[in-house]
Amino acid sequence: MEKLIENFVQSLLSLDRLSAKKMLEDFTSAPKITFIESVVIPALEKIGKGWQEGEFALSQVYMAGRICEDLVYEILPSGSPERKDQPKMAICVLSDQHKLGKTIVYSLLRASGFDLLDYGTMEVDDLVVNVRQDGIKVLLISVLMLPSALKIRQLKEKLVSLDLDVKIVVGGAPFRFDNKLWQEVGADAMCANASEAVSVIRSISGGVE
Ligand code: B12
Missing domain, CATH: 3.40.50.280 (Cobalamin-binding domain)
Structure with a gap:
């Protein structure tokens, strides 16, 4: 998993959306939310830490966030048509x-x-x-x-x-x-x-x- 996170970080830093997307597509564990929690979040945290330590630019943090936002929209479907009984x-x-x-x-x-x-x-x-x-x-x-x-x-x-x-x-x-x-x-x-x-x-x- 560490290797995958590191590769994902590298794709984000080089703004390589396609390779980031490919890693998500190749991730076999279900459900896909697992990818978000075990790869996307740790990767963004690493990039954020690198920014705090002066290793990366804020623009890299920003673009990493944007790429991840787009990926998340793709992973998670807009919703099941069957809505549950629930409070507003x-x-x-x-x-x-x-x-x-x-x-x-x-x-x-x-x-x-x-x-x-x-x-x-x-x-x-x-x-x-x-x-x-x-x-x-x-x-x-x-x-x-x-x-x-x-x-x-x-x-x-x-x-x-x-x-x-x-x-x-x-x-x-x-x-x-x-x-x-x-x-x-x-x-x-x-x-x-x-x-x-x-x-x-x-x-x-x-x-x-
Ligand atoms: C990416 C990022 C940015 C991007 C945001 C891009 C975007 N479109 O979202 C950009 C570059 C724009 C940015 C800007 C800034 N940032 Co920033 N950023 C981050 C970073 C590195 C990652 C945040 C992130 O997206 N994480 C991934 C998401 C998925 O995780 P998450 O939000 O935590 O959500 C998960 C859970 O927490 C939970 N969850 C979250 N919300 C909710 C709500 C509910 C109801 C539930 C159930 C669950 C839940 O579920 C999510 C999925 O599991 C964090 C570092 C960190 N450790 O969080 C700093 C961080 C949040 N940023 C910080 C700062 C200071 C800033 C700036 C002020 C920097 C500046 N000098 O300009 C600006 C302020 C912008 C503003 N006015 O809001 C600080 C905040 C410090 C503080 N204590 O207040 C942090 C903590 C970095 C740090 N350690 O200094 N940032």
Whole structure:
């Protein structure tokens, strides 16, 4: 696996979309989400670390992220036509431009039969308006930067003051770096990766896993 990650990193750094795609196609373990979690994420983390250490340019981090975003769209189908009985849900990135994690979670949930709205990137006030208008009961939030994560506390206070009963599920790097942060910002659950989302949503919405 280390070799595969290293080759994938090299393809991303040289902007070789075709070879990155070929590695994905040749990956035999099912389901394809395994490739995302065991190759794409570690590869992006390596590139991000290389950038922090001055080895790579931010443009390389950016292009690596874009190539991976395109691959993820290809891997994960837009969704099963059969939607599950479920509370009204939406997903967004809060005050942050790191969209890849949200894209993966959204696609995976749709592929698993859930129906949910994709709000894209939002700020707190607009998000409160959307949640209220759409009658959202489960709100999934992705953030990759600590200041964005801390805004969830403010969001929660606004929802409570409007008497809106919304379960908040969070994910992203700040929550992986600090495993108590999700509780501190008032979230109801946290997922370390996209695969956990299905069971967490079922359990917080009272469904059977
Ligand atoms: C790629 C990347 C970028 C790309 C983003 C491209 C894109 N389209 O997304 C670019 C170059 C644009 C970028 C920009 C910046 N970045 Co950046 N970036 C990264 C990097 C290397 C990887 C992020 C990524 O895409 N990972 C892959 C995805 C798939 O993983 P993920 O988001 O964690 O998602 C998975 C899980 O967390 C989970 N998940 C995520 N969200 C959710 C939500 C729910 C509900 C659930 C259930 C699960 C879940 O499921 C996903 C799949 O398993 C990280 C390093 C890191 N360790 O994360 C830094 C990182 C996030 N960036 C960072 C910074 C500082 C920046 C910049 C400020 C840099 C700058 N000086 O300009 C800007 C800010 C942009 C902005 N305003 O938002 C810091 C944040 C530090 C902090 N604590 O706040 C990090 C941590 C790097 C670091 N160590 O310093 N970045």
